[in-house]
Amino acid sequence: MGTPAEWWPIRSFAGWVARRPDSVAVADRDGSLTYAELDADSDRLAWFLAGQGIGPEDLIGLWLERSVDFVVAVLAVLKAGAAYVPLDVAHPPARLRAMAERSGLSLLLSHNAGQDVPDWADHVVPLETVLTGRRPGGRIGPPPCAARPDDLAYVIHTSGSTGMPKGVMVTRGVLGNMLRHHCARSLPHLRTTLQYAPTVFDVSIQEILGTLATGGRLVVVPEETRRDVRALLDLVRRERAEQWFMPAGVLEWVLDGLRADERAAASLREIVLAGEQLKITDRLRELAARHGWVLRNQYGPSETHVVTEHILDGHPARWPALPPIGEPFPDVEVRVVGVGG
DSSP: OBOGGGSHHHHHHHHHHHHOTTSEEEEETTEEEEHHHHHHHHHHHHHHHHHTTOOTTOEEEEEOOSSHHHHHHHHHHHHTTOEEEEOOTTSOHHHHHHHHHHHTOSEEEESOTTSOOOTTOSSEEEHHHHHTTOOOSSOOOOOOBOOOTTSEEEEEEOOOTTSSOOEEEEEHHHHHHHHHHHHHHSOTTOOEEEEOSOTTSTHHHHHHHHHHTTTOEEEEOOHHHHTOHHHHHHHHHHHTOOEEEEOHHHHHHHHHHHHHOHHHHHHOOEEEEOSSOOOOOHHHHHHHHHHTOEEEEEEOOTTTSOOEEEEEOSOGGGSOSSOOOOEEOTTOOOOOOOOOO
16 A cells, blocks of 8 residues: 555655745635645545545545635545546536536535535535644644556546536546656746636646646636636736646737736746647737747647647747647657548
């Protein structure tokens, strides 16, 4: 039997807990946790899950708002060796019921102590009841964990636009390999990353673990701020965000605001893009040249997360108008399948 520290993302996070225990690891509008506090909270919740008999291949639903506590829950589930299933609190009950039933959740972690318990979940655990009197002195350590690389890390559901939402299963081995190579290619000394992606999209785990595995500070963007360009750029400027994951369409959406807000634009160093075709326009070249941005164009289906990347650095005048999706990450094989005419 091993420990979750043997898995690269958790092992790397633990290294930063030891080196920077008092540095802020994650913050939202209601507060923050240091690396030591985040480690202690996630250990406590992981021990609770282990006490419930939770382990590898068990699926834990996360019915939680975007928050510091969502990050605590993700870490705890992974430390316990289980897999998490994010569920959007704004989705209709019928959709949530279908996803919960198809996933076969072992239990559901929620924020709703004593009220609004969803009728589509059999075993609901309010997070507050586990984390009462949180952050004790000293490190308690995670529970023993027998998870293997082929065991699941998370299940993300598709939109269901063409029918029933389908659960896409990603293993710890796939996720760990992607994160290790993603972090190795990031700019050095990045301090602050936005947790901008919806928690039901796989990019969110790249934001969360990619930041915590490199000793950075994760800033959770409030849900209403995600849809308000002015509020979003105010947050970028105020928090001095350096790394931002976004679809190419979002970059186009915020570009005029960034041109008008020099301080927000100047704080950014690395923009990670995926999900849509990236187009390098003159407006984008101008801003990237002025502020020295590096763009990382990534590609990968939900079933494998990210598998390829093309890094756009150097002078933007030399960037192609339609950047390629790049080459595979190490330890990844990509096959291009042609369709006969």
